Amino acid sequence: MPLQVKGEILDVRRVGAYSVLSVTAPGLPERTRPGHFVTIGIGGEESSMVLRRAFAIHNVQERGVYGGSLDIVVGVHGAGTRWLSERRRHDPIDIVGPLGRPFVLPKERVSCVLVGGGYGSAPLFLLADQLRERGCRADVILGASSEDKLFGVLEIKRVCSTLTITTEDGSQGLRGRVTDILGESIEKFDAAVVYACGPMGMLASVAKIATEHRAYSQCSVEESMACGIGVCMTCVLPVVGDDGVTRMVRSCIDGPVFRGDRVRWADIGTIPEDTLGASAGGSA
């Protein structure tokens, strides 16, 4: 069950193009599993920004003088994320979490490939750590448009089996995209599962490549959300259920992690004709 807590900023540090915020969040670390996210209220109680912002949980510290804290990675996209990146030590912060369905971990000791696009690598640190604890291989591929948009290259080396970097401009690692080398990585490490977090386009390609190479895929999506707790119905996308029926499901509580082969990636932003309730129309 998620909690709403009044936390406090412990530290804000710049990492490449991003800001990493450490915040006290008593009770959240012990509830967090890899892939969970939090939402943060923006601008204080009289804010003109009424919607919370969602962030994958990057790291947790269960103990310590603060009664538990966690880290999130913020990319500045607008006024809300700019406000967050400008917080300073001791500033109060309203946090709700952990939210969403986390990554499903394999029961057996299988090889896993973890793919992160940009700061989509944020939730992969906890995941790699837990996979290694279970005796699984965790081979990581991080990609971005350029070197400054990569996140956590040095830190993830401590928890992963191998690390491969791609940048579209070739400023670090291989020139190209994560998906250019995903297929061969799955074969090379004989991976059973591919975990991914990043932009929708990347996730669509990751899911397709994983299926082609007979690997199971777990994709954490980034849909814009208003509430993060399942009440507003804004973050929906078409997903095929166990019964073969497509439904518009909420990425905040039915996700953000979905089986890659169940998301109708090409149809995101539409209501496919065969979706449950599509015939009733969406005109109202």
Place this chain on the structure above:
Amino acid sequence: MSRAIVGRGPRAIAVEPPDIDMTTSLGNLHLVKPVLTASGCASSGRELDQFFDITMIGGVVTKSVMLHPRAGRPTPRMAETPSGMLNSIGLQGPGVESFIERDLAWLDQRGVTTVVSIAGGSVDEFSRISQKLRNASGVSAIEVNISCPNVEDRDQVFACNPDAASQVIQAVRRHSDPRTPIVAKLSPDVTDITEIAQAVVRAGASGLSVMNTTLGMVIDVDTMRPLLAGVTGGLSGPAIRPIAVRCVWQIRKALPDIPILGMGGIRNGLDALQFILAGANAVSVGTMIFHDPSAPLRIQNELAHALNDRGFKSVREAISYAHRQSDNATVLELHPDEPSGD
């Protein structure tokens, strides 16, 4: 609960609310507390029950349910705007049968006062939903969302036409249990909201929800197209609060006795108090739930303090208080520590 830590979130006030009578009513619907959720902002209450005890507030107004399951509109469905947001969900929902089986059953078992919001594309659809709800257990009242397009009349919104709005209310009244209060939810997007209010009351509405969102639009300056897939959307949040307070005020003046559920951008107890002073018998909290999931209980507690600070002994004393003719006409004085005479 001995030491009153009410609510599960830290922003739900951790002190005992003052000892004032918070009971109110919407016609023959008795409410133990005056703050409810607003339709479409709390689903069916279950998610919020994780953050505060949902039975501690006045009730839940459920997301508008239609006759059949409905997928709604494509994304993007939402845009943040100054002190508010636009939404264009398109009434995604499970349909009335699944709603009764799952959501209503949970609310009933949990003991929540439940106002079921219904929506339809035709008068007949409203009638059929009402029939389905008639024998369901746990319906405290029905809120009729008439801000939907009438598929039989060029998609004109029912709420904007007194005749169309009246036909819907008549149909719901006729097909519902006569003891069930019927509350019509009005749209502010009309020339004279009191005209619609009077029409739906004549048609059998036992109360009014004031108000729904107002239509808005945002253009994405990067794509240079409308941001929402549905092009236009309903504007909600503190940005529209003064419009909503004005609507409550005008309707209270026109219809001194009609029960009003007031809503529109309520963010704290003082905002809720404005609605009550303007004439609302109870209030709903909507968009601010997205900002703070404990908002309904927090606002209810803040309202109790705000009433107490102004010397009111009950929420009922404050209803329509801003309409009083002269300050001498009442015994209320701003001495909260001393008992005020009646």
